[in-house]
Amino acid sequence: MARTPRNTLSADLIMRTAMALMESKGISAFSLRAVAAELGVGPMALYTYFRNKDELYDAVRDHLMSLLPPVPTGEPWPDQARAVCRSLRSLMLQHPFLAHLLASRPLSGHESARVAEGLLGVLCGAGFDAETAARTHTTLFTYVLGSTSWEIQMAAERRDPDAWRQLRASMESLSAQEFPIVVSLAHELARTTGGDEQFDYGLDLLLTALQLKAGHLTTERVRTPS
Amino acid sequence: MARTPRNTLSADLIMRTAMALMESKGISAFSLRAVAAELGVGPMALYTYFRNKDELYDAVRDHLMSLLPPVPTGEPWPDQARAVCRSLRSLMLQHPFLAHLLASRPLSGHESARVAEGLLGVLCGAGFDAETAARTHTTLFTYVLGSTSWEIQMAAERRDPDAWRQLRASMESLSAQEFPIVVSLAHELARTTGGDEQFDYGLDLLLTALQLKAGHLTTERVRTPS
DNA sequence: CAACGTACTATACGCTGTACGTTATAGGCA
């Protein structure tokens, strides 16, 4: 019987195939059976290398996290923090399914620790105490996660013509009497949602307040974005 | 043939049953068939009232949004904004599946507009121009979404003893040489993740920076949380 | 009383993740 030769599979090959499928078909259409078919193998062959689907998700997530660049050196700490946050956002935009992987599974593993170490190092270098550094790390991380996930979601919606038309229609049908501000700002809301500017706007709010807290600044000397 | 009497179903009844199932079994175990079984009805009966599962999701989400209290009046705008954000977080904590509903579907519908109207009203009242109000609304909304989703995710992880032990183990196995800060702050990270304090910390950063931007404050007069 | 629209049922299809038992092969050892 023509059987697949042995040892052609590996955890790494499976993870890369899985990631390629997520990129091309999207995370919602991703399935173990599709990965197996792509590899010319039965679905159960994957279970030699991963205990279940979630473990494969974790492997993909950790691989993506390993692509994050190191923290830049020789810059003021707010610029370093901004760079870390922008890197993560950029990676999420490049691999939209990463938003789902980050939100639906706890952070664990070597690569996630590496990323945390980088940002925590920046914050400790800025003079924050342990508790504040930990809180700040969580705040920045969740801001990046939330705002970029939202951006990705919006972009996906805009790509589907039906959903997009329906969304516009439901917005335009809102009563200007009941929701005067939403209606009058509808254009601004649609225009400003997402994008680098929206992201940097919120990020700079956080960094500005952090600089104040660090006591390095007076109001007049708040650093503006690079 | 003993057939279910007619007109016992309604969109509202189905939506409430669906919500009850999400509360009790969790969003991942939620299925149309379970809703139908709970109502003593065939799965296809639901399709008389909802075109598909996503429409039912939207109905549940809109119902939850309708539970949000109105914006308090007679307070300074930062306190109003804080109240709106805290209300949303509180609702998400009370109904953990709401995080999933908000993140996976676009915001649309009457109730979402009502919530947006409230926060935008606060921001316009603070003197922000249209673009800044829109950007600020998005920033605050995504911060609440991201940070609360993360908190819910962490809390769920902590509730599952196996996953929690595994997470602690993977953290403790990290090399103190490679990740000195993560290891030394492990306790802080575990202790400070989630909770009102963590949420308010980030929210106050944003509100502080916004007050600066609004020009109502000098550094010495930044409002502290109520 | 008949006809019609509607609320619900029945059946079925093509998926999903994965538990279980089997089989063929590659590598180590005699």
Add this chain to the structure above:
DNA sequence: TGCCTATAACGTACAGCGTATAGTACGTTG
């Protein structure tokens, strides 16, 4: 060289999913 064993990959099966399609009984209306 030839066998043994560990294991990589297979096949089958199950329980479940969303939903397309077609059919049936009922309440209302003419």
